[in-house]
Amino acid sequence: xxxxxxxxxxxxxxxxxxxxxxxxxQGEVAVKLPDPIRLLLVADPLxxxxxxxxxxxxxxxxxxxxxxxxxxxxxxxxxxxxxRCHCWWLGLEATRxxxxxxxxxxxxxxxxxxxxxxxxxxxxxxxxxxxxxxxxG
Numbered sequence: 019x020x021x022x023x024x025x026x027x028x029x030x031x032x033x034x035x036x037x038x039x040x041x042x043x044q045g046e047v048a049v050k051l052p053d054p055i056r057l058l059l060v061a062d063p064l065x066x067x068x069x070x071x072x073x074x075x076x077x078x079x080x081x082x083x084x085x086x087x088x089x090x091x092x093x094x095x096x097x098x099x100x101x102r103c104h105c106w107w108l109g110l111e112a113t114r115x116x117x118x119x120x121x122x123x124x125x126x127x128x129x130x131x132x133x134x135x136x137x138x139x140x141x142x143x144x145x146x147x148x149x150x151x152x153x154x155g
Contacts, residue, residue, distance in 0.1 A: 056085040061108035064088040065126040
């Protein structure tokens with residue numbers, strides 16, 4: 019629905035813009051990732067990076083726990099578009115792509131208890147091993 023104000027601006031030839039990340043103007047700052055990060059864990063709540071399943075997934079991707087970083091869905095929107103890393107979306111739909119491999123699983127608590135979901139994850143990692151190691155650069 020067009021408001022009177024919108025109509026007046028349109029008549030004056032003024033283009034209105036919609037901010038992609040309005041939270042930035044409300045005092046939030048961009049999330050800066052440490053240099054060695056190669057895998058973002060995107061979840062709410064954040065999983066511990068030392069959880070045995072997380073450590074096993076990292077190891078299977080030839081990564082160390084120091085190369086993992088957990089962010090919430092709100093924080094992932096504040097990460098620079100120039101970041102290059104893999105994203106593991108735990109219980110969430112992927113909303114960003116950082117020029118790496120993105121994959122989605124159930125939340126960590128559910129994944130830990132679901133043998134079929136774990137099997138599918140290991141199968142996916144095995145099938146994409148070359149792409150994962152090549153993209154991690």
